[in-house]
Amino acid sequence: MTAHTFTVKAAPGRIRLDVFLAAELAPEYSRSRVARIIRAGGVSVNDAAAADPAHPLRPGDRVAVAPAPAIETLPIAAASLEIPALTILYTDDEVIVVDKPAGMVVHAAPGSSGPTLVDALLQQFPELAAMAEPDGVLRPGIVHRLDKQTSGVMVVARTPYARMSLSRQFKDRTVRKVYLAAVRGIVKRDEFEVSRPLGRHPTERKRMSTHSRSPRDALTRFSVLRRFEPAGAGGLASTLVRAIPATGRTHQIRVHLASVGHPCLGDPLYGRAAEAGAGPFDRQALHALGLEFAHPRSAARLRLTALPPADFVAYLTAREAPPDSRVIADWLGRAG
Numbered sequence: 190m191t192a193h194t195f196t197v198k199a200a201p202g203r204i205r206l207d208v209f210l211a212a213e214l215a216p217e218y219s220r221s222r223v224a225r226i227i228r229a230g231g232v233s234v235n236d237a238a239a240a241d242p243a244h245p246l247r248p249g250d251r252v253a254v255a256p257a258p259a260i261e262t263l264p265i266a267a268a269s270l271e272i273p274a275l276t277i278l279y280t281d282d283e284v285i286v287v288d289k290p291a292g293m294v295v296h297a298a299p300g301s302s303g304p305t306l307v308d309a310l311l312q313q314f315p316e317l318a319a320m321a322e323p324d325g326v327l328r329p330g331i332v333h334r335l336d337k338q339t340s341g342v343m344v345v346a347r348t349p350y351a352r353m354s355l356s357r358q359f360k361d362r363t364v365r366k367v368y369l370a371a372v373r374g375i376v377k378r379d380e381f382e383v384s385r386p387l388g389r390h391p392t393e394r395k396r397m398s399t400h401s402r403s404p405r406d407a408l409t410r411f412s413v414l415r416r417f418e419p420a421g422a423g424g425l426a427s428t429l430v431r432a433i434p435a436t437g438r439t440h441q442i443r444v445h446l447a448s449v450g451h452p453c454l455g456d457p458l459y460g461r462a463a464e465a466g467a468g469p470f471d472r473q474a475l476h477a478l479g480l481e482f483a484h485p486r487s488a489a490r491l492r493l494t495a496l497p498p499a500d501f502v503a504y505l506t507a508r509e510a511p512p513d514s515r516v517i518a519d520w521l522g523r524a525g
Contacts, residue, residue: 193254197246206234207242210252217349219356231255272304272312278493283351283485284344285314285330288495291340291472296328307331310345317347332356333364336440341368341477342495346485354485359437365481367521368432368442369414369497371474371504372451373460376413376428383445384408387438396458397440399448408435409445414520417508425468427454429505431478431520443473454504469504476501479521494521 195213197204207227211220218226224242226232232239233253234246246252276288289295289306296307307328310317320329330346332355346352358364388401415429428451432442443459446452452460455470481492497505497512505511512520 192256195252195254197248197250197252199248203245203247205242206232206239206244206246206252209246210254213252214254216353219353226254272308275306275309275313276495277313278342278495279491280347283347284355284491285310285347286342286344286480286491286493289335289340289343289477291338291498291500294337295334295343296331306343314347317345320346320349320352333359333437335477336443336473336475338472339475339477340495340498342480342493343477344480344482344493348485351485355482358482362435362437363483365479366434366437366477367479368434369476369478369501369520370430370432370442370446371454371470371501372428372430372446373425373454374428374451375416375418375426376411376430376451379413380411381449382408382410383449385445385448387441387444397438397444399444405438406436407438407441407445409433409442410435411446412522415505415508415510417510425454429510431522433522442475469507470500472500474501474504478517492521 193214195209197209207220207224210223210227210232211218214223227242227244228240230238230240231254233255234244235251236253273290277285278288279286287306287310293303293309294305296305310330317329330352332346332352333343335341335343344355346355385399385407386401386404387397387399387407388404390396390398391400391402410433412431413428414431417427417429419426430446432446434441440459443453443456447456447459454460454468454474456473458473460473476497477495478497479492479494481490483489484491494517496517502511
């Protein structure tokens with residue numbers, strides 16, 4: 190963020206500092222982001238530090254916003270790691286669209302190890318360091334996330350304006366997301382919805398649940414793409430489904446599938462523990478196939494596709510159903 194200085198003009202009554210700055214910095218910065226900058230010590234009023242977003246302003250007050258500290262290098266924890274290059278699906282001055290590999294967390298968190306998506310982005314796009322959060326949390330340009338073991342398409346903002354626009358689109362649920370999931374058992378209905386509120390599991394903090402004490406609404410629409418009966422003795426019946434989440438709750442697709450008796454193959458958290466890693470997938474069989482959103486500047490709808498990764502291709506090929514471009518276009522269901 191660059192430095193800014195503003196003078197409060199005559200106005201009826203007093204105005205809050207965060208409200209004033211959000212209006213001056215719109216549309217690039219939301220009020221919540223402005224509040225974080227204030228709490229992080231990035232704002233002064235009449236040359237005195239102001240850490241309270243509710244600080245009252247009077248006409249004539251001078252408000253200064255300091256530039257965010259630049260991050261010149263990768264975090265120390267990541268500097269010694271071998272960071273894989275990302276597959277870039279699309280990029281321009283405002284956005285980057287990547288194909289996130291399974292096994293990579295989006296950004297550092299307690300208990301995580303190994304290179305993150307943010308590490309890989311900073312390696313290929315070092316200018317993203319200027320988008321670091323004012324509170325020191327390193328997640329520049331991140332506007333949504335995929336689970337560590339979920340692969341597929343993600344969009345990243347390159348500018349504050351793009352971050353504001355994309356964040357609003359996700360909040361307003363105008364972004365269309367299409368996932369592939371290989372699930373346990375034969376799903377009987379061709380089309381179905383799961384509308385079950387989700388929240389943190391009552392006793393297991395790493396899990397989400399439809400029986401949470403503080404659930405939030407969640408809706409996922411599913412379509413069956415292929416059914417695979419068990420091949421030979423001991424074979425596993427499974428179904429390939431398309432999932433289109435209307436909401437974006439943590440673990441939403443995985444929990445909704447498990448709640449109807451069809452967890453993702455290989456899912457160690459919501460499937461059968463004895464089967465995790467023992468079947469065709471060594472992670473939950475969930476892939477973000479497509480993402481559609483409005484470009485932050487032009488408002489043109491962009492549709493990006495991340496082709497199914499090697500484990501999905503191997504799973505389908507073994508069942509004599511290898512995907513091709515026509516099949517993938519059908520899976521995306523763009524008319525749906």
